[in-house]
Amino acid sequence: MAQIKEQRILDYVLQNAIKGNPQNIVDAIDKYCSEMEWAMNVGNEKGLILDKIVSETNPATVLELGTYCGYSGVRIAQLLKPGACFLTIEKNPVHAAIAKQMFEFAGVKEKIQILEGSSEEIIPKLKSKYKVNTFDFIFIDHWSDRYVPDTKLLEECGLLKKGSVLLADNVVYPGAPDFLQYVRNCVRYECTNYPSHLEYSDKEDALEKAVFKG
Numbered sequence: 001m002a003q004i005k006e007q008r009i010l011d012y013v014l015q016n017a018i019k020g021n022p023q024n025i026v027d028a029i030d031k032y033c034s035e036m037e038w039a040m041n042v043g044n045e046k047g048l049i050l051d052k053i054v055s056e057t058n059p060a061t062v063l064e065l066g067t068y069c070g071y072s073g074v075r076i077a078q079l080l081k082p083g084a085c086f087l088t089i090e091k092n093p094v095h096a097a098i099a100k101q102m103f104e105f106a107g108v109k110e111k112i113q114i115l116e117g118s119s120e121e122i123i124p125k126l127k128s129k130y131k132v133n134t135f136d137f138i139f140i141d142h143w144s145d146r147y148v149p150d151t152k153l154l155e156e157c158g159l160l161k162k163g164s165v166l167l168a169d170n171v172v173y174p175g176a177p178d179f180l181q182y183v184r185n186c187v188r189y190e191c192t193n194y195p196s197h198l199e200y201s202d203k204e205d206a207l208e209k210a211v212f213k214g
């Protein structure tokens with residue numbers, strides 16, 4: 001059967017990484033994607049910045065927009081305290097299936113719930129259907145044209161509280177200029193930019209942190 005890149009990444013992890021060892025699985029994905037096939041995981045350079053911000057936030061509730069193969073999900077899950085609630089939204093059913101297997105292999109499947117569907121459909125249902133109140137940390141890593149509408153949706157649905165940390169990937173490459181403009185000009189956010197590079201590349205990229213002020 002014709003294989004897709006994401007399946008090859010998962011197969012490489014299943015055959016070469018240590019089951020139940022999240023960091024080893026993250027390292028295996030980085031090795032495969034830097035040596036064999038580029039893929040849009042956040043990668044290790046931006047991943048270390050992500051780790052630092054997650055650790056500083058020490059969130060009890062996490063939302064990720066854009067699961068992909070589960071790379072950032074595994075990175076974040078290994079940093080969460082026991083009992084933390086981590087929801088990740090993935091629109092592509094094939095990617096969701098890959099990520100589910102990645103989380104099982106990493107031993108983090110009890111920490112993460114994958115919600116299959118579009119962010120615009122799922123976000124309005126989070127309070128009612130998934131018993132969420134607000135999120136302490138949100139990693140935005142799906143399609144850049146959804147960054148602003150989904151941020152506004154999170155506000156409108158009352159899913160942000162004073163101190164909620166939004167962290168957006170790819171604000172330089174492929175770029176999310178409208179998101180930068182929105183959060184940097186909105187008094188309700190305090191923004192910090194973290195210059196870095198596109199995963200497995202020397203192209204410039206950056207993460208943007210936007211802390212909700214309530």
Ligand SMILES: Oc1cc(-c2ccc(F)cc2)cc2nccnc12
Nearest residue numbers: 040041066141142143169170173174
């Ligand atoms: O980190 C990323 C990188 C890219 C991407 C695609 C093509 C290129 F040429 C360069 C970069 C797309 C992404 N889409 C969604 C979430 N994250 C992404």
Ligand SMILES: [Mg+2]
Nearest residue numbers: 042141169170
């Ligand atoms: Mg990305």
